[in-house]
Amino acid sequence: MKYILAFLLSIFSLIQIMAQKKLPVIKANSPKAIFIEEDNGLKTDWNIDPSIKPDAYIVSKISKGSKTVKIKTDIDSIKITVKKGENKDFVILLKDKDSCLTRIESQAPKNFSTVKPAFHDSIRLGINEQNTMFVKAALNKTDSLILNFDTGTSNLSLTAEALKDKIKQSLKAGVNVLSIGNKKYYGFKIYKVELSGHGTDGRFGWDLFDGMVVELNYDHGTMVVHSQLPEYVKKDKAYEPLNIKYFNKVFFVETTIKQGSKTNKDWFLFDTGYQRTAMLDGPLLREQNFPTDQMKIIKKVIMKGGQGNEIPVITANLESLSLGKYNLKNIPAQLLSESRPIMDKKMNILGNEILKRFNIFLDFQNNVVYIKPNKLFNDEYIEKQ
CATH class of the missing domain: 2.40.70.10 (Acid Proteases)
Structure with missing residues:
Protein backbone atom coordinates (compact mmCIF):
# COMPACT_ATOMS: atom_id res chain seq x y z
CA MET A 1 0.00 0.00 0.00
CA LYS A 2 2.79 2.41 0.91
CA TYR A 3 4.41 1.81 -2.50
CA ILE A 4 1.15 2.70 -4.24
CA LEU A 5 0.89 5.86 -2.12
CA ALA A 6 4.48 6.81 -2.95
CA PHE A 7 3.78 6.19 -6.64
CA LEU A 8 0.67 8.39 -6.55
CA LEU A 9 2.56 11.17 -4.76
CA SER A 10 5.31 11.05 -7.36
CA ILE A 11 2.73 11.23 -10.16
CA PHE A 12 1.04 14.19 -8.42
CA SER A 13 4.40 15.99 -8.10
CA LEU A 14 5.12 15.34 -11.76
CA ILE A 15 1.73 16.78 -12.74
CA GLN A 16 2.44 19.90 -10.68
CA ILE A 17 5.81 20.38 -12.36
CA MET A 18 4.27 19.92 -15.79
CA ALA A 19 1.54 22.41 -14.94
CA GLN A 20 4.13 24.93 -13.85
CA LYS A 21 6.04 24.44 -17.10
CA LYS A 22 2.85 25.15 -19.02
CA LEU A 23 2.32 28.61 -17.58
CA PRO A 24 1.41 31.12 -20.29
CA VAL A 25 4.47 32.95 -21.63
CA ILE A 26 4.75 36.33 -23.31
CA LYS A 27 7.94 37.98 -24.54
CA ALA A 28 9.41 41.42 -23.90
CA ASN A 29 12.54 43.25 -24.98
CA SER A 30 11.85 46.26 -22.79
CA PRO A 31 11.42 46.05 -18.98
CA LYS A 32 8.29 48.20 -19.26
CA ALA A 33 4.74 46.84 -19.65
CA ILE A 34 1.16 48.07 -19.32
CA PHE A 35 -1.62 46.31 -17.39
CA ILE A 36 -5.17 47.21 -18.48
CA GLU A 37 -8.33 46.17 -16.61
CA GLU A 38 -10.85 45.72 -19.41
CA ASP A 39 -14.04 46.36 -17.40
CA ASN A 40 -13.05 49.80 -16.14
CA GLY A 41 -10.13 50.89 -18.34
CA LEU A 42 -7.62 51.20 -15.47
CA LYS A 43 -4.10 51.37 -16.94
CA THR A 44 -1.02 50.69 -14.83
CA ASP A 45 2.60 51.10 -15.91
CA TRP A 46 4.52 47.99 -14.87
CA ASN A 47 8.23 47.35 -14.33
CA ILE A 48 9.25 43.81 -15.33
CA ASP A 49 11.55 42.57 -12.58
CA PRO A 50 12.95 39.00 -12.67
CA SER A 51 14.19 39.26 -9.07
CA ILE A 52 10.63 39.31 -7.64
CA LYS A 53 8.96 35.89 -7.74
CA PRO A 54 6.06 36.20 -8.12
CA ASP A 55 5.62 39.87 -8.95
CA ALA A 56 1.93 40.38 -8.13
CA TYR A 57 -0.50 42.83 -9.71
CA ILE A 58 -3.60 43.21 -7.50
CA VAL A 59 -6.75 44.00 -9.49
CA SER A 60 -9.49 46.42 -8.43
CA LYS A 61 -12.19 44.86 -6.31
CA ILE A 62 -14.46 42.68 -8.46
CA SER A 63 -18.15 43.58 -8.14
CA LYS A 64 -19.57 40.58 -10.00
CA GLY A 65 -18.27 37.58 -11.92
CA SER A 66 -14.68 37.91 -13.08
CA LYS A 67 -12.17 40.45 -14.35
CA THR A 68 -9.95 40.32 -17.42
CA VAL A 69 -6.57 42.04 -17.45
CA LYS A 70 -4.68 42.69 -20.68
CA ILE A 71 -0.89 42.76 -20.36
CA LYS A 72 1.02 44.52 -23.14
CA THR A 73 4.79 44.49 -23.56
CA ASP A 74 6.72 46.21 -26.32
CA ILE A 75 6.40 43.12 -28.56
CA ASP A 76 3.67 40.87 -27.13
CA SER A 77 0.39 40.74 -25.20
CA ILE A 78 -1.84 38.37 -23.26
CA LYS A 79 -5.21 38.42 -21.48
CA ILE A 80 -5.65 36.87 -18.02
CA THR A 81 -9.11 36.40 -16.42
CA VAL A 82 -9.52 35.97 -12.66
CA LYS A 83 -12.50 35.42 -10.39
CA LYS A 84 -12.96 36.81 -6.88
CA GLY A 85 -10.17 35.57 -4.62
CA GLU A 86 -8.34 33.84 -7.49
CA ASN A 87 -4.68 34.14 -8.52
CA LYS A 88 -3.25 33.29 -11.94
CA ASP A 89 0.43 33.13 -12.84
CA PHE A 90 2.18 33.66 -16.15
CA VAL A 91 5.74 34.29 -17.31
CA ILE A 92 7.20 37.34 -19.02
CA LEU A 93 10.33 36.24 -20.87
CA LEU A 94 12.58 39.29 -20.87
CA LYS A 95 15.11 39.49 -23.73
CA ASP A 96 14.75 35.73 -24.28
CA LYS A 97 16.71 34.93 -21.13
CA ASP A 98 15.09 36.19 -17.89
CA SER A 99 11.89 34.39 -16.81
CA CYS A 100 9.79 36.83 -14.79
CA LEU A 101 7.10 34.99 -12.84
CA THR A 102 4.12 37.36 -12.70
CA ARG A 103 0.80 36.99 -10.91
CA ILE A 104 -2.62 38.53 -11.47
CA GLU A 105 -4.17 38.53 -8.01
CA SER A 106 -7.75 39.12 -6.91
CA GLN A 107 -7.96 39.53 -3.17
CA ALA A 108 -10.47 37.32 -1.37
CA PRO A 109 -13.73 39.23 -0.80
CA LYS A 110 -14.50 40.32 2.73
CA ASN A 111 -17.92 39.58 4.19
CA PHE A 112 -19.00 40.19 7.79
CA SER A 113 -22.58 38.98 7.30
CA THR A 114 -22.00 35.78 9.29
CA VAL A 115 -20.31 37.46 12.26
CA LYS A 116 -21.93 36.55 15.57
CA PRO A 117 -23.28 38.49 17.22
CA ALA A 118 -24.33 40.78 14.39
CA PHE A 119 -23.34 44.41 14.87
CA VAL A 213 -22.67 47.84 5.16
CA VAL A 214 -22.60 51.56 5.96
CA GLU A 215 -25.79 53.55 6.52
CA LEU A 216 -25.76 57.34 6.16
CA ASN A 217 -29.00 58.70 7.60
CA TYR A 218 -29.22 62.48 7.35
CA ASP A 219 -32.76 62.52 8.75
CA HIS A 220 -31.53 61.09 12.05
CA GLY A 221 -27.98 62.47 11.89
CA THR A 222 -26.42 59.02 12.22
CA MET A 223 -23.89 56.83 10.52
CA VAL A 224 -24.45 53.13 11.25
CA VAL A 225 -21.97 50.37 10.46
CA HIS A 226 -23.85 47.06 9.97
CA SER A 227 -22.52 43.52 9.69
CA GLN A 228 -25.25 42.88 7.10
CA LEU A 229 -27.88 44.81 5.16
CA PRO A 230 -31.05 45.27 7.27
CA GLU A 231 -33.97 43.28 5.83
CA TYR A 232 -36.26 46.31 5.57
CA VAL A 233 -34.03 48.02 3.00
CA LYS A 234 -34.82 45.56 0.21
CA LYS A 235 -38.50 45.48 1.19
CA ASP A 236 -38.82 49.27 1.10
CA LYS A 237 -39.50 50.09 -2.57
CA ALA A 238 -38.44 53.69 -1.99
CA TYR A 239 -34.82 52.52 -1.77
CA GLU A 240 -33.35 52.50 -5.26
CA PRO A 241 -30.44 50.05 -5.85
CA LEU A 242 -27.43 51.28 -7.82
CA ASN A 243 -24.71 48.83 -8.81
CA ILE A 244 -21.13 49.62 -7.84
CA LYS A 245 -18.16 49.48 -10.20
CA TYR A 246 -14.67 49.69 -8.66
CA PHE A 247 -11.75 51.52 -10.22
CA ASN A 248 -8.49 50.98 -8.37
CA LYS A 249 -9.37 52.11 -4.80
CA VAL A 250 -12.55 54.14 -5.50
CA PHE A 251 -16.05 53.26 -6.72
CA PHE A 252 -18.62 54.51 -9.22
CA VAL A 253 -22.38 54.37 -9.79
CA GLU A 254 -24.28 54.83 -13.04
CA THR A 255 -25.63 58.34 -13.49
CA THR A 256 -27.74 59.87 -16.25
CA ILE A 257 -27.49 63.53 -17.21
CA LYS A 258 -29.58 65.43 -19.75
CA GLN A 259 -29.27 68.75 -21.55
CA GLY A 260 -31.80 69.67 -24.21
CA SER A 261 -32.45 66.62 -26.37
CA LYS A 262 -29.18 64.88 -25.44
CA THR A 263 -29.03 62.21 -22.70
CA ASN A 264 -25.76 60.74 -21.44
CA LYS A 265 -25.41 57.70 -19.16
CA ASP A 266 -22.02 57.00 -17.60
CA TRP A 267 -20.27 55.90 -14.41
CA PHE A 268 -19.69 58.75 -11.92
CA LEU A 269 -17.30 58.67 -8.98
CA PHE A 270 -19.34 58.44 -5.77
CA ASP A 271 -17.55 61.06 -3.67
CA THR A 272 -18.95 62.20 -0.31
CA GLY A 273 -15.71 64.14 0.17
CA TYR A 274 -16.47 66.48 -2.74
CA GLN A 275 -18.55 69.26 -1.24
CA ARG A 276 -20.41 70.48 -4.33
CA THR A 277 -23.03 68.97 -6.64
CA ALA A 278 -21.25 67.32 -9.55
CA MET A 279 -17.94 67.90 -11.27
CA LEU A 280 -18.30 67.40 -15.01
CA ASP A 281 -15.29 66.79 -17.23
CA GLY A 282 -16.01 69.13 -20.15
CA PRO A 283 -13.63 67.54 -22.70
CA LEU A 284 -14.87 64.03 -21.80
CA LEU A 285 -18.50 65.06 -22.27
CA ARG A 286 -17.73 66.77 -25.56
CA GLU A 287 -16.09 63.54 -26.74
CA GLN A 288 -19.46 61.91 -25.96
CA ASN A 289 -21.28 64.67 -27.91
CA PHE A 290 -22.92 66.09 -24.79
CA PRO A 291 -23.85 69.78 -25.42
CA THR A 292 -21.92 71.51 -22.62
CA ASP A 293 -22.09 74.71 -24.69
CA GLN A 294 -25.85 74.78 -24.02
CA MET A 295 -25.35 74.90 -20.25
CA LYS A 296 -25.97 78.43 -18.97
CA ILE A 297 -22.96 79.79 -17.08
CA ILE A 298 -23.73 80.82 -13.50
CA LYS A 299 -20.24 81.90 -12.40
CA LYS A 300 -16.51 81.24 -12.73
CA VAL A 301 -14.19 80.50 -9.77
CA ILE A 302 -10.77 79.12 -8.89
CA MET A 303 -11.03 75.90 -6.84
CA LYS A 304 -8.35 74.40 -4.58
CA GLY A 305 -7.42 70.77 -5.17
CA GLY A 306 -6.58 68.24 -2.43
CA GLN A 307 -2.88 69.21 -2.54
CA GLY A 308 -3.55 72.95 -2.66
CA ASN A 309 -3.33 73.23 -6.45
CA GLU A 310 -5.51 75.76 -8.30
CA ILE A 311 -8.20 74.58 -10.73
CA PRO A 312 -10.33 77.02 -12.79
CA VAL A 313 -13.97 75.93 -12.63
CA ILE A 314 -17.12 77.14 -14.34
CA THR A 315 -20.44 76.66 -12.56
CA ALA A 316 -23.16 76.04 -15.15
CA ASN A 317 -26.76 74.91 -15.07
CA LEU A 318 -27.26 71.20 -15.77
CA GLU A 319 -30.83 70.56 -16.86
CA SER A 320 -31.26 67.10 -15.30
CA LEU A 321 -29.38 64.44 -13.32
CA SER A 322 -30.86 61.04 -12.48
CA LEU A 323 -29.79 58.28 -10.10
CA GLY A 324 -31.97 55.31 -10.96
CA LYS A 325 -35.60 56.46 -10.73
CA TYR A 326 -34.77 59.66 -8.85
CA ASN A 327 -34.33 62.84 -10.84
CA LEU A 328 -32.91 66.22 -9.88
CA LYS A 329 -33.39 69.29 -12.07
CA ASN A 330 -31.49 72.51 -12.75
CA ILE A 331 -28.32 71.57 -10.89
CA PRO A 332 -25.52 74.14 -10.60
CA ALA A 333 -22.76 71.77 -11.73
CA GLN A 334 -19.04 72.45 -11.85
CA LEU A 335 -17.87 72.23 -15.46
CA LEU A 336 -14.15 71.74 -16.04
CA SER A 337 -12.80 73.45 -19.12
CA GLU A 338 -9.79 71.12 -19.02
CA SER A 339 -9.76 67.45 -17.99
CA ARG A 340 -8.50 66.66 -14.52
CA PRO A 341 -7.63 62.95 -14.81
CA ILE A 342 -7.67 60.98 -11.57
CA MET A 343 -5.36 57.94 -11.73
CA ASP A 344 -4.96 58.71 -15.46
CA LYS A 345 -8.71 58.42 -16.03
CA LYS A 346 -11.09 61.15 -17.14
CA MET A 347 -14.18 61.02 -14.97
CA ASN A 348 -17.26 62.86 -13.72
CA ILE A 349 -17.89 63.15 -9.98
CA LEU A 350 -20.99 63.08 -7.78
CA GLY A 351 -20.53 65.31 -4.75
CA ASN A 352 -22.16 65.63 -1.34
CA GLU A 353 -24.41 68.56 -2.31
CA ILE A 354 -26.32 65.90 -4.27
CA LEU A 355 -25.60 62.81 -2.18
CA LYS A 356 -26.71 64.41 1.11
CA ARG A 357 -30.26 64.56 -0.33
CA PHE A 358 -30.56 60.80 0.10
CA ASN A 359 -30.44 58.42 3.01
CA ILE A 360 -27.92 55.85 1.83
CA PHE A 361 -26.88 52.26 2.43
CA LEU A 362 -23.45 51.36 1.05
CA ASP A 363 -23.47 47.58 0.74
CA PHE A 364 -19.82 46.57 0.35
CA GLN A 365 -20.76 42.88 0.55
CA ASN A 366 -22.97 42.75 -2.54
CA ASN A 367 -21.52 45.92 -4.08
CA VAL A 368 -24.74 47.92 -4.28
CA VAL A 369 -25.69 51.45 -3.15
CA TYR A 370 -29.29 51.96 -1.96
CA ILE A 371 -30.65 55.53 -2.00
CA LYS A 372 -33.89 57.04 -0.72
CA PRO A 373 -34.80 60.77 -0.75
CA ASN A 374 -34.64 62.44 2.66
CA LYS A 375 -35.72 65.77 4.17
CA LEU A 376 -32.95 67.60 2.23
CA PHE A 377 -34.07 66.36 -1.19
CA ASN A 378 -35.87 69.57 -2.25
CA ASP A 379 -33.53 72.03 -0.51
CA GLU A 380 -32.15 74.84 -2.65
CA TYR A 381 -28.61 74.28 -3.88
CA ILE A 382 -25.90 76.22 -2.05
CA GLU A 383 -24.64 77.70 -5.33
CA LYS A 384 -28.07 79.28 -5.87
CA GLN A 385 -28.56 80.71 -2.38
Missing part, protein backbone atom coordinates in the same frame (compact mmCIF):
# COMPACT_ATOMS: atom_id res chain seq x y z
CA HIS A 120 -25.12 47.70 14.16
CA ASP A 121 -22.73 50.37 15.42
CA SER A 122 -24.42 53.78 15.47
CA ILE A 123 -22.26 56.93 15.32
CA ARG A 124 -23.27 60.57 15.50
CA LEU A 125 -22.97 62.07 12.00
CA GLY A 126 -22.50 65.79 11.53
CA ILE A 127 -22.68 67.90 8.39
CA ASN A 128 -21.67 71.56 8.18
CA GLU A 129 -22.63 74.42 5.87
CA GLN A 130 -19.86 73.45 3.47
CA ASN A 131 -21.39 69.94 3.01
CA THR A 132 -18.56 68.25 4.88
CA MET A 133 -19.90 65.32 6.86
CA PHE A 134 -17.84 64.29 9.85
CA VAL A 135 -17.58 61.93 12.80
CA LYS A 136 -15.50 61.86 15.96
CA ALA A 137 -12.69 59.30 16.04
CA ALA A 138 -9.65 58.32 18.09
CA LEU A 139 -6.29 57.24 16.73
CA ASN A 140 -4.42 54.70 18.84
CA LYS A 141 -6.88 55.31 21.71
CA THR A 142 -5.39 58.67 22.69
CA ASP A 143 -5.54 61.22 19.87
CA SER A 144 -9.05 62.65 19.35
CA LEU A 145 -9.86 63.67 15.78
CA ILE A 146 -12.71 65.04 13.68
CA LEU A 147 -12.70 63.13 10.41
CA ASN A 148 -14.54 63.37 7.11
CA PHE A 149 -15.92 60.09 5.69
CA ASP A 150 -14.76 60.45 2.09
CA THR A 151 -15.91 57.71 -0.29
CA GLY A 152 -13.71 59.20 -3.00
CA THR A 153 -10.55 58.06 -1.24
CA SER A 154 -9.06 55.15 0.69
CA ASN A 155 -7.09 54.58 3.89
CA LEU A 156 -6.60 57.51 6.34
CA SER A 157 -5.29 60.96 5.43
CA LEU A 158 -4.39 63.56 8.06
CA THR A 159 -3.59 67.22 7.53
CA ALA A 160 -0.11 68.51 8.25
CA GLU A 161 -1.65 70.69 10.98
CA ALA A 162 -3.31 67.69 12.67
CA LEU A 163 -0.12 65.65 12.50
CA LYS A 164 1.76 68.50 14.14
CA ASP A 165 -0.74 69.61 16.79
CA LYS A 166 -3.01 66.65 17.57
CA ILE A 167 -0.94 63.50 17.16
CA LYS A 168 1.01 63.13 20.38
CA GLN A 169 2.63 59.75 19.69
CA SER A 170 4.76 58.24 16.97
CA LEU A 171 2.87 56.46 14.20
CA LYS A 172 4.16 53.04 13.16
CA ALA A 173 3.11 51.41 9.91
CA GLY A 174 0.82 48.41 10.29
CA VAL A 175 0.01 48.79 13.99
CA ASN A 176 -2.22 51.87 14.13
CA VAL A 177 -5.81 51.56 15.40
CA LEU A 178 -8.66 53.89 14.44
CA SER A 179 -11.66 53.87 16.79
CA ILE A 180 -14.99 55.08 15.40
CA GLY A 181 -18.05 54.49 17.54
CA ASN A 182 -17.69 51.15 19.31
CA LYS A 183 -15.58 49.50 16.63
CA LYS A 184 -11.85 49.47 15.99
CA TYR A 185 -10.30 49.37 12.53
CA TYR A 186 -6.86 48.13 11.51
CA GLY A 187 -4.68 47.59 8.46
CA PHE A 188 -4.89 51.06 6.93
CA LYS A 189 -2.14 53.37 5.72
CA ILE A 190 -1.76 56.98 6.89
CA TYR A 191 -1.04 59.77 4.41
CA LYS A 192 -0.20 63.44 4.93
CA VAL A 193 -2.32 65.98 3.02
CA GLU A 194 -2.47 69.76 2.93
CA LEU A 195 -6.26 70.09 2.92
CA SER A 196 -9.29 68.18 4.17
CA GLY A 197 -13.01 68.88 4.44
CA HIS A 198 -13.85 72.14 6.20
CA GLY A 199 -13.37 71.86 9.98
CA THR A 200 -11.85 68.37 9.91
CA ASP A 201 -8.44 66.94 10.80
CA GLY A 202 -8.43 64.55 7.87
CA ARG A 203 -10.47 61.95 6.06
CA PHE A 204 -10.91 58.19 5.90
CA GLY A 205 -12.04 56.10 2.94
CA TRP A 206 -14.74 53.56 2.19
CA ASP A 207 -12.28 50.64 2.28
CA LEU A 208 -12.21 50.79 6.07
CA PHE A 209 -15.67 49.17 5.84
CA ASP A 210 -14.99 46.67 3.05
CA GLY A 211 -17.21 43.63 3.60
CA MET A 212 -19.62 45.63 5.78
